[in-house]
Amino acid sequence: MQSASQAINSFKTHFSGDCRTFFAPGRINLIGEHIDYNDGFVLPAAINKGIWFAIAPNNTNTATFVAADVDEKLSIDLADIKNIEGWQSYVLGVLHILQKEGYIVNGFNCVFGGNVPPGAGLSSSAALEAGLIYCLSELFQLNISRLDMALLAQKAEHAYPGTKCGIMDMFASLHGKKDHCILLDCTSLEFNYFPIVLDKYDWVLINSKVKHSLNDGAYNKRREVASDALSLFQSVNQKITSYRNILPSVVEQFKYALNEEEFKRSLYITQEIERVQAAGKYLQEGNLIEFGKLMYQTHNGLSNLYEVSCPELDYLVTQARFHNAVIGARLMGGGFGGCTINLIEKESRESVVADITASYQNTFGITPEVYVVESSDGVHELLNEQ
Numbered sequence: 001m002q003s004a005s006q007a008i009n010s011f012k013t014h015f016s017g018d019c020r021t022f023f024a025p026g027r028i029n030l031i032g033e034h035i036d037y038n039d040g041f042v043l044p045a046a047i048n049k050g051i052w053f054a055i056a057p058n059n060t061n062t063a064t065f066v067a068a069d070v071d072e073k074l075s076i077d078l079a080d081i082k083n084i085e086g087w088q089s090y091v092l093g094v095l096h097i098l099q100k101e102g103y104i105v106n107g108f109n110c111v112f113g114g115n116v117p118p119g120a121g122l123s124s125s126a127a128l129e130a131g132l133i134y135c136l137s138e139l140f141q142l143n144i145s146r147l148d149m150a151l152l153a154q155k156a157e158h159a160y161p162g163t164k165c166g167i168m169d170m171f172a173s174l175h176g177k178k179d180h181c182i183l184l185d186c187t188s189l190e191f192n193y194f195p196i197v198l199d200k201y202d203w204v205l206i207n208s209k210v211k212h213s214l215n216d217g218a219y220n221k222r223r224e225v226a227s228d229a230l231s232l233f234q235s236v237n238q239k240i241t242s243y244r245n246i247l248p249s250v251v252e253q254f255k256y257a258l259n260e261e262e263f264k265r266s267l268y269i270t271q272e273i274e275r276v277q278a279a280g281k282y283l284q285e286g287n288l289i290e291f292g293k294l295m296y297q298t299h300n301g302l303s304n305l306y307e308v309s310c311p312e313l314d315y316l317v318t319q320a321r322f323h324n325a326v327i328g329a330r331l332m333g334g335g336f337g338g339c340t341i342n343l344i345e346k347e348s349r350e351s352v353v354a355d356i357t358a359s360y361q362n363t364f365g366i367t368p369e370v371y372v373v374e375s376s377d378g379v380h381e382l383l384n385e386q
Helices: 004-014 087-100 124-139 146-159 168-175 218-236 248-253 260-285 288-304 311-321 349-364
Strands: 020-029 044-057 062-067 072-077 108-114 180-185 191-195 201-207 326-331 339-345 369-373
Touching: 004 020, 004 044, 004 062, 004 108, 020 124, 020 168, 044 124, 044 168, 044 369, 062 087, 072 087, 087 124, 087 146, 108 124, 124 146, 124 168, 146 168, 168 180, 180 260, 191 260, 201 349, 218 260, 248 260, 260 288, 288 311, 288 326, 288 339, 311 326, 311 339, 311 349, 339 349, 349 369
Parallel strands: 062 108
Antiparallel strands: 020 044, 044 108, 044 180, 062 072, 180 191, 201 339, 201 369, 326 339
8 A cells, every 4th residue: 555545545445424534753863773662762763664554443342454455354343352363463562551550432434554564674665553552542542642642652562563672663653753753761761853964875774575573483582692691791780770770891700700691781781872872973963974984884783793683684784884875774673584774875876776686686686675754743644645
């Protein structure tokens, strides 16, 4: 699905009556991967790819969803919400959490679809969850703040899909601002908008087409190891409340007390927290060259220390390094596949991308997808569509 009008047409095909339309953006994270659930700082931006919703109350006690992109339908009694594996898990997780938190949601019909590729690291699941909560809050006058929507969407993903994700993806989808990124403090949830002044550069995503699933245990395992390592540091110094209280040099000093996994994970986390703060400074200064260098450093950490990369992603970043027009590149998202994010000179973009993708296809036999993305406003109603 590529537009609100397509969502509306699909709604009219399946249901009678008028509907309201909404857009929930996916997100890119400029830097700060796997740091949101480790109480650090992240620097995401909502993008102009996302999910459209066409939705209306139906005066019953049944919620009916149509997943337009896969042509599947689900009807469920609101008094009998239970988990169903697949895309259903994400929307049902939202209904489960809203009911658990005491919000009254009546019956509704909903068509949704979008142009965020699942498994590409652009947070299609967060856009679906955050977008649905926003729709239902508007539809049934639940008066939920955007911050609370993000927290509810996070709980929904924890509850049914079972991915113990941080807050960043949902927060970015809800709080996005066109031509800006968000420096988010994942402990206090305080945030600031920084202008994105790209001038002669573009954000280019190259999708490895290696699909990953974050609820298969690998993501949660890293979170557990990071937590175990933090507990050790806290046992030595009770003033340590999170990784932001620990310098990378301190991790090095305690290498003898950590197993290899704990050492690698905690070293990456503390280094990345420092990188995000430096990245915010470089953005404020308009110093994209130094910002790009940090992106490469982040990829090295994600690949060698946090170990969430894969041969395909490493190859794409290595190829990017061969081109002077690419000033920064790294894997983006949870890892284990998905996209690289690249900062590329506009004038050279097409030739550079053509070279990288051809080399990738020759090596892996996979044709990657390429997206040039721009920043976007957060979840919002499309008032002029009907």
